[in-house]
Amino acid sequence: MGKTILILGGGTGGVVAANVLAKVLPKEHRIALIDRNENHLFLASLPLVMIGKRKPSQITRSLRKLESRNIQFIQAEVEGFNPHEKTIQTDLGALSYDSLVIALGAEQQGLPGYSLAMNPYSLQGALQLQTELSRFRQGHIVLFVSSLPFTGAIAPYEIVLLLDAYFRQRGLRKKVQISLVTPEDRLLSMASPRHSARLAEILTKRQIRMHTSTEAQSLSQDRSLTLHPGDITGDLFLGIPHHLGPAPLRHSPVADPQGWIKVDPHTLATCCPDVYAVGDATGIVSVNGAWIPKVGFFAHYQAEVVARNLALCYANKESRFRFVGSASGASMLSGYNRGCFVSIQAYANPPTGSLSTPNRAAFWTKALFEKYWLSRWF
Numbered sequence: 001m002g003k004t005i006l007i008l009g010g011g012t013g014g015v016v017a018a019n020v021l022a023k024v025l026p027k028e029h030r031i032a033l034i035d036r037n038e039n040h041l042f043l044a045s046l047p048l049v050m051i052g053k054r055k056p057s058q059i060t061r062s063l064r065k066l067e068s069r070n071i072q073f074i075q076a077e078v079e080g081f082n083p084h085e086k087t088i089q090t091d092l093g094a095l096s097y098d099s100l101v102i103a104l105g106a107e108q109q110g111l112p113g114y115s116l117a118m119n120p121y122s123l124q125g126a127l128q129l130q131t132e133l134s135r136f137r138q139g140h141i142v143l144f145v146s147s148l149p150f151t152g153a154i155a156p157y158e159i160v161l162l163l164d165a166y167f168r169q170r171g172l173r174k175k176v177q178i179s180l181v182t183p184e185d186r187l188l189s190m191a192s193p194r195h196s197a198r199l200a201e202i203l204t205k206r207q208i209r210m211h212t213s214t215e216a217q218s219l220s221q222d223r224s225l226t227l228h229p230g231d232i233t234g235d236l237f238l239g240i241p242h243h244l245g246p247a248p249l250r251h252s253p254v255a256d257p258q259g260w261i262k263v264d265p266h267t268l269a270t271c272c273p274d275v276y277a278v279g280d281a282t283g284i285v286s287v288n289g290a291w292i293p294k295v296g297f298f299a300h301y302q303a304e305v306v307a308r309n310l311a312l313c314y315a316n317k318e319s320r321f322r323f324v325g326s327a328s329g330a331s332m333l334s335g336y337n338r339g340c341f342v343s344i345q346a347y348a349n350p351p352t353g354s355l356s357t358p359n360r361a362a363f364w365t366k367a368l369f370e371k372y373w374l375s376r377w378f
Contacts, residue, residue: 002028003098003314006088008078010035010063011043013279013299014103015377018071020307025314032072034090038062040378041123043152044296045370047159047333049126051133051166056123059370061378078104078248083272089248099310102254102261102270102277103303104246106294110239111146113219117239120159121152132236133166138175139235144216144225145182146242151280153190153293154332154342156180156240157199164206165335179209179232181216181225190293190344191353198355202334243294246281256283265347266322268306276310278302284346286325292346297327331366339363 005021007014010033018033025031039060048054063073080089087094108121118132119125120143143160150156160180167173180203186196187203187210203210215228219239225232244250245259254270256262260283263269268276279299284292292298302323309319325347331339332355339362344353356362 004030006097007033007101009103013303016303024311106243106280108241117237140177142234143238149291151294181211195355286351331362334358
């Protein structure tokens with residue numbers, strides 16, 4: 001008799017898990033992906049939307065396209081989880097599962113006064129920024145990271161570097177000041193110190209001011225961001241919100257006190273039988289107690305591990321795939337025709353990573369990966 005695998009979330013992890021399962025499992029099994037939105041959004045390209053280099057249609061795909069691959073798509077809001085009955089509650093009713101893959105991602109919450117800032121981590125926010133930036137001719141732009149952990153570990157640096165390139169192209173850079181505020185003790189904290197220093201040098205050469213080990217606390221009408229310590233005034237604020245574990249599961253047995261899903265760091269299994277979690281919703285820490293980066297590459301690899309081990313399990317074979325906490329070949333845009341290759345070894349002791357010098361190959365690698373992703377998985 002066929003099994004039912006429910007996948008919660010249509011982001012990177014959910015889409016990869018569904019595709020791999022559809023490819024490796026016999027057709028008798030039912031694979032269903034649940035998401036409240038009809039469209040998948042390629043989050044890594046939001047900074048390009050912000051500067052007018054991408055349109056929404058170029059970085060979104062309908063999740064209904066997955067149905068041609070024997071994947072059922074259910075547009076519904078996940079509201080609860082009952083591991084004892086092996087059911088998920090949605091606004092369309094209860095859904096039963098034999099195996100469950102949680103890929104709901106992280107939720108966002110603004111700090112006090114956040115409505116005065118713009119959110120570069122949402123499609124609506126990126127489009128609003130595109131309009132606002134086109135009118136911005138002089139003043140101080142401040143990008144702040146509200147707290148740790150946050151998703152898109154390299155995105156804040158990519159955003160400020162693209163802002164620099166954007167205003168240089170318009171001939172306005174001398175009239176625009178750009179600042180980055182982050183609670184990280186150093187930039188690119190998952191990398192080795194010398195690579196963090198390399199990124200700081202890149203930003204310094206581009207005249208981007210940095211405030212590390214600084215917590216943003218509130219934003220006021222007088223264009224002032226209250227920090228710990230001090231404060232900073234600006235004319236345009238871009239705010240990366242607080243990130244939280246998914247609300248429907250926040251008080252369930254699989255969540256830690258902060259709401260992140262607890263998983264085995266290698267198999268992504270939770271404490272509940274037949275329940276796994278991948279991607280930004282998970283709360284995995286490195287050997288030194290720091291959060292491992294919440295990045296799309298990790299969600300992708302984790303989903304592959306879970307899907308392939310599930311297929312082995314259903315075939316009465318021993319699971320053998322493991323997530324090793326490493327990624328290489330990722331790219332961070334540093335301008336309109338340059339990027340930096342980034343690698344991460346989050347499970348190393350101590351954790352480490354690297355950042356290349358800016359080069360054209362990294363830029364084109366990122367552009368080609370966007371095209372690959374949106375065609376390969378849909």
